[in-house]
Amino acid sequence: MNRSFFVGYLPIPADIRKFVIGIIVVLVIVAAAVAVTVGSNQQAAGTGNWNPTAQVTMTGRLVVDPYPILYREDGKSVVLVVQGKRSADEYSMPHAGVNVEVTGYSIKRGNWSMLEIVDAESIQPKKGTAPVLPAVEQLGKVSLQGEVVDSKCFLGVMKPGEGKVHRACAALCLLGGIPPMFVVKSADGNRYGYVMTRKDGSHASRMLASMVAWPVSVSGMVESRGDLLYLRMDSEGVTPLVGNDLLQFGDSLAASAVAGEFCGVRRSAKI
Amino acid sequence: MSHDYVPVQWNRKKVIYDISLWGGIALYIACFMIVSSILLAGDEALSPMILLIRAFATCAFLMLTIILCIGPMARLDERFLPLLYNRRHFGVSMFVVALTHAILATIWYHGFGVVSPIESIFASPGDLTSISNIPFQPFGAGALLVLLLLASTSHDFWNANLGPLLWKSLHMGVYLAYGLLIVHVAAGAMQEDNTGMLPLLVLGSVVLVGSLHLTAALKVRSIDSGIAAGEWVDVGTWQEIENDRAIVVTIGAAERIAVYRYDESRIAAVGNVCKHQAGPLGEGKVIDGCITCPWHGFQYRPEDGCSPPPFTEKIPTYRARVEGDRILIHPTPLPDGTPRDVAMIGGYS
């Protein structure tokens, strides 16, 4: 018997050539099949939307307490951030409290609105009376389970913008001062978000950078300001879930009675 | 088989190989992107950049799996040898695909921040207390560095200058890279995957690569234990060896030996390791009177283990005897390129 044998620099024997062509065809089919299977099993990541192609302009009263928010005449609150993983604190400070016109790229998810500005020029003082600030309403004490996210990615810049894969990116955003957000799933199946501050109401981004994107619990006071809900943390930070809480995480978030109450009634914080 | 080094010695086979390879890669990325962006569209659409990151990542992982399968497949069925002949191109292409993934992921997840991207890769929050806390990016970066080292030393220039054994040990690093990648995926994307797709992909790859390697390893005949130094060892009958072919044996803990039968009635034993990239000489064939390596065709004379002039490679030779039907081998290697008597099969007709 003399089986044919392939040597790279000699002409390829006909039977081996046929075999190799067969293998190549099989491999190409395998590649396409794996691509289609993995590609068709991508998980949904919500309805966040970021339009980085067309800028929009809005007017309202700019407040920095502790995060820059534009309160519009129509009652909408719009969180401001800068392009990249940076906060808009610095550009907003000079205009704090006054009526302004802000231009930037819109980011939206559920009832949340955000504007991504470019630089100091994106905020211009605007003549006219600024809208009246909404009253701050204390809603009470809660204890919630959920995840700290960076609001910018979560609301639509990155999809998905939460979870472990996104943890390093979220940490970078929080180090850059992007407002931190606490995301819970309520007993009603909906997800709600809270802007997080320290107990004294100050900036919590940098402090939370190392605790972002983990299943955690947090307790604090919920207050409403316009259509946003704020969570003032009791202690300095959040506590990682362990044991059963961790195992069940994802099914029964924010199932506690108090949390459900706030979550249920504040339609505006829904994401 | 020395030659001048040029980046690639192109020939028609290599061109066809590379076209099929990059055609396959393009097809993979296209299928992935099209299917994923049709299924989740409009408000539900995922970030195109994240889809690209995933497409390149899974493509590179699939390619690495195929690369790791080619070796054992070619040992089990030599018709796979043409795929092995240009495995270097497959490897370098896989590195380019993996690098694309790494660059896009680094820009997207670690760029645009107040910390430099590279620093951010290694400063991702987490610790080593549990699999859900382990940061996964450093493992990807580690794998990338290993693959970079392999891709940049893949050329014959390095192989010749490092020597086949050092080169081969270095290139065993591909298994390190594979291991690091499994951690990279298991500690990362897999934990966010509720569809079971990634665990299936990784598990399937490990089972395939592992079982092929095991099966191929079982092909070597090992004659073990209790052999005193200087003894002749019975390795089997000459009828078991096809003409112009060999069997591979290990005797005790010594190096593998290729026992060839050629010219119908001659038996010659040589070291199994090719001086080029340590290919398995015992899986080659005698062509034009020379033992020809199955991987890239380097040749050695059975009489003395030397490459025919003008080439200068030499492999160790072993003494062989035939008694009746049985072949006896002396397991002590003679220095590279030492001539010794070739055994004749007595009364062969």
Ligand code: HEM
């Ligand atoms: C600096 C080096 C690297 C970094 C920063 C990095 C980063 C990442 C990130 C962020 C993800 C999650 C992507 C997502 O799901 O959105 C990921 C997933 C993955 N990476 Fe890497 N990676 C690196 C190197 C590599 C290399 C060299 C490979 C080689 C093949 C690789 C293979 C994978 C695979 C297979 C996945 C899972 C894909 C998926 O999410 O569906 N990575 N990597």
Ligand code: FES
């Ligand atoms: S390993 Fe390349 S020819 Fe032997």
